[in-house]
Amino acid sequence: MARKKLDTLTEQMFYVLLSLRQERHGYGVMQTITQRTQGRVSVGAGTLYALLERFEADGLIRRTRTEDNRKYYQLTGEGERVLLAEYKRIKQQAADMEAVLREEEGQ
Structure with a gap:
């Protein structure tokens, strides 16, 4: 699924x-x-429930309750850290692309 334990x-x-x-x-x-x-x-x-199981095992989410045969989940502090790190990585990729496009426009 993810590379290097959710990098x-x-x-x-x-x-x-x-x-x-x-x-x-x-x-x-x-x-x-x-x-x-x-x-x-x-x-x-199938993908969702495999991810939920993995994220729960990795401590990124926690099951908060079960009601009417539905399991409820919420992000943990570690999950928030992983999510924000990914957001920063995506933003950096976009910034790198924008820089390349600006350089190409200047040629």
Whole structure:
């Protein structure tokens, strides 16, 4: 899934963690991702539940409750740290691309 124990995240991993900044159950996570990305990113149930299991084992999320057969999860402090690190990495990539484009325009 991720390289080197979550040094970088896949797009799906990023959006799962992003959606869990608020407590949600699995189906709510899938809906939130689809809505936030306007359908550009989707996460199937099998992928989602594998990620939730992995993130919980890695301490990035925690199960907050079970209600009506739905398990609810929320980001932990470590999960927030990983999410913000990925956000900074993505921003740096965009800044690098912008610099290259500016250099090419100047030629």
